[in-house]
Amino acid sequence: MLRIIGIDPGSRFTGVGIIDAHKQQIKHIHHETIRCxxxxxxxxxxLIFSGINDIIKQYNPHEMAIETVFMAKNAQSAIKLGQARGAAICATYAHSVKVHEYAPKAIKQAVVGKGGAAKTQVQYMVGLLLNxxxxxxxxxxDGLAVAICHANNRWTQEHIIAGRTGHWRKL
Known part of the structure; x- marks a missing residue:
């Protein structure tokens, strides 16, 4: 069982989702929004740093996945988003949790099936996937979607690597 914390960073709202992943199964553990x-x-x-720090202490995730910075129309917004990401990454790294990064389009593709999905579609599919x-x-x-994306990516990569070594088998 792998516990994953997914983080959707933002300077006003930071989304956090925690799931447990085992093979192709995922289970909802916790989600919240850190309101800054x-x-x-x-x-x-x-607030982002201490909020993520407290969540990690409580739920002990093994790995973290975070959304990368996208090209914002406003450079100042992109800088603030980068700083919010930095605060979240530092809080996670302080607990020796391995960090993985995913582009927003990759996250939407993994959860909804298309990279240009609307936030409402992501909300709906996350609810459906986690029952x-x-x-x-x-x-x-969005935080849960990042965690789901990482779980799917991790499972797929494990099977690609296993296929190259000749030890792959259908599950």
């Missing part, structure tokens, strides 16, 4: 507000920017980065009855806040759904 609109106050002093360094304070918001501190959740309640509607998930969109940033938390």
């Amino acid at each position: 507000g609109t106050g002093d920017f360094p304070e918001r980065l501190g 959740l009855q309640q509607k998930i806040q969109e940033d938390a759904a």
Whole structure:
């Protein structure tokens, strides 16, 4: 069983999702949105760092997956997003959790089946894949989507490598 924390970084809202993955099965463990507000920017980065730190202490994930920075229309927004990612990565790295990065289109492709999916489609598919009855806040759904993407990618890579060594078998 592999516990994965997925993070959708943002300077106002950071989505976090935790799943357990075993072979091709995934199980929902936790999700939340760290609300940073609109106050002093360094304070918001501190909220991201401490929030992720607390979640990691509580749930002990083995690996972390995070969304990469996309090309924003506004350079200032891209810089802030990069700093929010840095705060999340530092909090994770402080606990020796291995970090993996995925492009937004790859995450949507893994969860919805198309890289240009809308946030509502991601929310719907995450709920469906994890058999959740309640509607998930969109940033938390994005965090879960990042974790699901990593679980799928990890499983696929394990089987490609196993196929190259001659030890591959159907599960």
